[in-house]
Amino acid sequence: MKNRHKRIALIAGGLVALSLATALVLNAFQNNLVFFFTPTQVSAGEAPQERTFRVGGIVQADSVQRDGLTVQFIVTDNAKMVPVSYTGLLPDLFSEGKGVVAQGKLEPDGRFLAQEVLAKHDENYMPPEAQHALDEASKNILTASP
Known part of the structure; x- marks a missing residue:
């Protein structure tokens, strides 16, 4: 027993x-x-307010402003834009007009406070999520035009 x-x-x-x-x-x-969102999804309020997520797209031309280690730039998917603020060293391949994925949190004022910034590896590479987002945004722009 x-x-x-x-x-x-x-x-x-x-x-x-x-x-x-x-x-x-x-x-x-x-x-x-950590989930990925496009600037269009962030603008539509689909991104979480209190959680870390990734936003990706293209760094808008003439949007990069540097103040010491703090960099502010705009990420776009050619339909909507998200202002991003990052303090730290950027990847060597980071530049305007190139693909980028930033990880961080959305501030109440709509600014994305990035903790990490990733740039594309070479001329032919773009994160699949970012490429899909750009393709969808371009498709939406073409169908919306008269």
């Missing part, structure tokens, strides 16, 4: 430990999950 109770207690303890480990892993995964 005692062996049976020990075995049941051991199985129950194992299930509790497995459940706890699963809950911790899922919680950590959800906290580190």
Whole structure:
């Protein structure tokens, strides 16, 4: 009888430990999950206000302003624009008219406060999400024109 109770207690303890480990892993995964949004989606209010996310598109020409390590620029998908502020060193490939993905949070005033900025790797590469966003925005602009 005692062996049976020990075995049941051991199985129950194992299930509790497995459940706890699963809950911790899922919680950590959800906290580190970062979604991608286009400037059009951000302007439409689809992006989360309190969570970190990524916004990507093209750095608008003549929009980069530098003040020491703080850089402000505009990311566009050729339909809408999102002002971005970043403090730190930018990637060497960062420049106006090139693809960029910024990770951070949206401020209440609509400005995106980036914690990280990623630039495209070479002349032929653009993050797939950013390329899709640009294609969709261009398609929307063409269909909206009379």
